[in-house]
Amino acid sequence: xxxxxxxxxxxxxxxxxxxxxxxxxxxxxxxxxxxxxxxxxxxxxxxxxxxxxxxxxxxxxxxxxxxxxxxxxxxxxxxxxxxxxxxxxxxxxxxxxxxxxxxxxxxxxxxxxxxxxxxxxxxxxxxxxxxxxxxxxxxxxxxxxxxxxxxxxxxxxxxxxxxxxxxxxxxxxxxxxxxxxxxxxxxxxxxxxxxxxxxxxxxxxxxxxxxxxxxxxxxxxxxxxxxxxxxxxxxxxxxxxxxxxxxxxxxxxxxxxxxxxxxxxxxxxxxxxxxxxxxxxxx
Numbered sequence: 001x002x003x004x005x006x007x008x009x010x011x012x013x014x015x016x017x018x019x020x021x022x023x024x025x026x027x028x029x030x031x032x033x034x035x036x037x038x039x040x041x042x043x044x045x046x047x048x049x050x051x052x053x054x055x056x057x058x059x060x061x062x063x064x065x066x067x068x069x070x071x072x073x074x075x076x077x078x079x080x081x082x083x084x085x086x087x088x089x090x091x092x093x094x095x096x097x098x099x100x101x102x103x104x105x106x107x108x109x110x111x112x113x114x115x116x117x118x119x120x121x122x123x124x125x126x127x128x129x130x131x132x133x134x135x136x137x138x139x140x141x142x143x144x145x146x147x148x149x150x151x152x153x154x155x156x157x158x159x160x161x162x163x164x165x166x167x168x169x170x171x172x173x174x175x176x177x178x179x180x181x182x183x184x185x186x187x188x189x190x191x192x193x194x195x196x197x198x199x200x201x202x203x204x205x206x207x208x209x210x211x212x213x214x215x216x217x218x219x220x221x222x223x224x225x226x227x228x229x230x231x232x233x234x235x236x237x238x239x240x241x242x243x244x245x246x247x248x249x250x251x252x253x254x255x256x257x258x259x260x261x262x263x264x265x266x267x268x269x270x271x272x273x274x275x276x277x278x279x280x281x282x283x
Contacts (some may be wrong), residue, residue: 013216016242022201028131031075036124038072043100044165045191052101060094083130089123096120103106105167108184111272113155113169118144118273121151125281132202134194138263140283142194145268146206149187150213156180156220157235174226181217184239186269188214194263196256203256208250212237215245 014033018026042056061067079085096119099105107113123148129140155162155169156177158191163172170176188210195206215237223229237245270279 020205034074117151121147139194139197145187146191146256152184
């Protein structure tokens, strides 16, 4: 695996949740995150658009040509082979990142927002579920839902930062932020019962990641208005709050084991995405 731990550096909430995974599984999840982060960093760095496009094309070519001299590329291909991950999912991720490599990004509809969220994060949720040995089709759809929910949380949190980088995923007002968090709630809810399909040794970690990330949305809603939101800076979950959310996951784990309900009857909100992307082909 790569020498640099991108998960610990860039994704402290996920790294916290990863503490509850078996060591070998954590390494594999970290390798997946490394790949996604390296690709995403190309779109987010301060180079010119032309330089970013060239660098991103080179990264994609290295992936497609299996350039195993790059440990990031080798590790992701090892995961693809071991867990039978569809290459189409990777290309969906690439499409999402590539859509950010332009002078100005502007999403105008819920459909565009959900397709973007699937591409940059639902894909990651789907690949992560495969690493965690989830095989049931509805459960894999729920893994996509959790990734989308987390991306909607990200977008709601980073409105000011994104605007300063000429990216407008949602408009700069608190009503839009609130409605995006409410939309994320549907996807968080649809992800819950599928966690029963994750092997027990991995289950608690996903519950922690879900709760900690969802907490960010609740903290945003507590700002009440856009002025307070702007003054808050980047909203995050403190270590003390993570401990509380982790403790509450014990009750989530009990709820999963005691309630005789699964994901078979969940109505996944994928209609808008499926107008452009056939998710069944990815699963």
